[in-house]
Amino acid sequence: MKKAALPLAIALSLLGLTACQSQPATAPAGVEITDQKLAFDQFSQNFIDALWIESPTWALYSGFHKYDGVLKVPNAATRAATMAFIEKQQAALAKFDPQSMAPATLTDYRLIENLLGEMKWDLETFNSWQWNPASYNVSGGFAQIINEDFAPLDERLRSVIARMENVPAYYAAARENIANPTIEHTQLAIMQNEGAFSVFSKELLDKAIKSGLTNDEKALFANRFNKVTMAINEHIDWLKALETELAEDGSRSFRIGEELYEQKFAFDIQAGMSAKELYQKAVNDKNRVQTEMAKITHKIWGKYIDKPIPKDDKVAIKQLIDKLSAKHVKREDFVDEVRAQIPELIDFVNKKNLVTLDPNKPLVVRETPAYMRGYAGASISAPGPYEKSGNTYYNVTPLDGMSEESAESYLREYNHWILQVLNIHEAIPGHYTQLVYSNESPSLIKSLFGNGAMVEGWAVYTERMMLEEGYGDFEPEMWLMYYKWNLRVIANTILDYSIQVKDMSEEQALDLMMNEAFQQQAEAEGKWRRATLSQVQLTSYYSGYREIYDFREEYKALKGEDFDLKAFHEEFLSYGSAPVKYIRELMLNK
Structure with a gap:
């Protein structure tokens, strides 16, 4: 780079x-x-x-x-x-x-x-700096310096030396700041700081000793490295004692309430509507998607199940999805299967002429680093606009740490069809493609300070767009699973708002996800955990998707026969990661 x-x-x-x-x-x-x-x-x-x-x-x-x-x-x-x-x-x-x-x-x-x-x-x-212990973790910055080849190794190691100096003071300040924390964020902080040793490892120390640093620099590196490991261990011990105290005496609720939720929603989403209004739209969309799923279920039921279809459509949908979900990759092949599907997606996008993909912008599928685990099973780590030639990493968490039962549940959720939709979302032409275009935006402001709802919304939009253009050969099974996936996006908004504002219980949340959105238990339990650790972000998928899809249809009607899908995509992406409402204004008023 x-x-x-x-x-x-x-x-x-x-x-x-x-x-x-x-x-x-x-x-x-x-x-x-x-x-x-x-x-x-x-x-x-x-x-x-x-x-x-x-x-x-x-x-x-x-x-x-x-x-x-x-x-x-x-x-x-x-x-x-x-x-x-x-x-x-x-x-x-x-x-x-x-x-x-x-x-x-x-x-x-x-x-x-x-x-x-x-x-x-x-x-x-x-005041999340007080109640969220998971906001304190030095690992990410160090990993970025160590793992990215943007400068000679010796130069990067010197930055690591300088950066390590303040680690003990960093964690001491964190402990001073933390007051009345939630137990959920405390537990996440323990897990992720334990993951820090995947960065501050013997391998890193050996790399420094074998480098071109001077002897004095190597000695300083080793000295500060030891102090860093001591500081992290001390902080983990403190967090574990705090966790025990919170478990015994009770802790702050992770729920932030309606007033704070609406304020955070306005800053994070910038959707031109309130969180409550978006919640109601999601409830209405849930009912519409369930109706479409029922139609497909009635159409293909006899192909897979040799008994009368249940009168309750939701029961029938769930039974058919359970039957289809048995078709999935082996747990040991999960990451490799993700890696193998990327070239297939690239080929489809190119053949259908949907958007220009730059072959010089590498996408690297890797196992999620330990310090990043515990939040989402798949994610994208993209380079910033200053290092556009850098690798974009598709982080996929392997299933080797799961029990057999949990792994099977996870694989049924990310079955043969949904794994393909996931890769569209995260990689081609979803997050990876959008973030490459964002880095090329003529406005650094739009690239650097992008809107999460636009970023997530684009990834969700591409899922439907790809199927509309023939990905999956219009197979009803693929559309049924897409609707299941899309229903999860809708349910995310209902779930997040209901948990944070309406005091939804874990039992109610699992019922929504498993019986209304037809998710596997492992996925539902993971989403409950995620919704206790974040606020508003789960609504960004649905909010951005609805805005982008609705705008495309509006733009298509405006252009008539002159509408070109590829041209729409590339102009839309050219404005960086700005909120959709602003991109709409730019495209309509140019």
């Missing part, structure tokens, strides 16, 4: 933005808009420069490596400095008039405004 120079990257992005601005009707207005745009471009550059100083680990994940050796200690002084940064940037942003901005610039303005608002809200109102 190439190390990008930040001013140059921004300068290039600004050239791209300038080229696509619509021209004002009169010269005086043109001067005003142009002057403001130039001023906002300069503000954007200064904002990103300052943000990376304020958040060096975020910079690292984004592919900007100037501050790789900096690990900030999350103490009161750091929080005060963050608040000062937020207020300074908000004051600078307030000097601009959004009413006179061109659409592309206005979108960047709104993204920065939302980011600063959420940062301030999290520090002052949400």
Whole structure:
């Protein structure tokens, strides 16, 4: 990977933005808009420069490596400095008039405004830095430096040396911060910090000893490495004692309640509707999808089951899905099967001319690193816009740690058909493809501060789009399983809102997922766990999907015979990871 120079990257992005601005009707207005745009471009550059100083680990994940050796200690002084940064940037942003901005610039303005608002809200109102022990884990930043080949090894190891210096103070500050935590987040923190030793391993120490570092550097590396392992072990011991105390005395509820939920939803999703309104849409969609599944079940029932179909459609659907779900890969072949399906998806997308795939942007299927496990079974780790040639990792968790019963349940959930839908979602043309395009957006703001609902919504949209274009040869079994998968997306929204706002119990949640969304028990139990550890994020899939699909249909009707699916996809993706409502405005008003 190439190390990008930040001013140059921004300068290039600004050239791209300038080229696509619509021209004002009169010269005086043109001067005003142009002057403001130039001023906002300069503000954007200064904002990103300052943000990376304020958040060096975020910079690292984004592919900007100037501050790789900096690990900030999350103490009161750091929080005060963050608040000062937020207020300074908000004051600078307030000097601009959004009413006179061109659409592309206005979108960047709104993204920065939302980011600063959420940062301030999290520090002052949400306070997750107090009650979520899982927010403290140094592993990810170190793993990013060690595993990514963006610079010579010796250079990266020197960043590791510098970064290790603050690890003991980092965990000491974390323990000072943690107050009235949830037991669920405490348990996650234990598991993920234990996973840190997959990063701080003997292999890393050996790599440093065999490197081109000087003898003094190697000695310093070993000294700090030992202090890091001691600090992590000390923190794990403290967390385990805390877990015991919480189990005996009770702990804070993981449920955040309606007021905080609506506030977080507004910042995270930016959907132009309330969380309650989205919840009601999901309930309505659940009923519609179940009706479609019933139609397919009646059509193919006799092909698989030699007995009368039950009168209760949900019972019939569940029985047929259970029958079909027995067709799945062996547990030991799970990761390899995911790896084998990627070329098939690439071939289909290319043959159908759905979107241009760049063969020079590698996708690497790997086993999920230990420090990342315990949250989701499959995920994408993508390079930032500063290192566009870097690997995108498709993290797939192997099943070797599961019991036979749990593994079978998991494999029935990710059966022959649904595993293909999962790979569409995570890889081709889902997350992997969208994030490659996002890195090529002419706006760094849109690429760096993307909207989760757009990112997740695109991945969900591609599932249906691929089947509509003939993936799976319109096999009814594939459509039945797709609807099951889509029903899970819908149920995610119902589940998350109901758990966090309506006090849904675990028993009620499992009933929804298993009997209404036809999920396997292992998947349902895993989703319950996930919904206790996060808030709002589970709604992003459905929210973004509905917005994207509805907009495509609107755009298709507008264009008529001139509509081209590939052109729609590529223009839509060209605006980075902006909220769908803003992309819609840009495409309709260009």
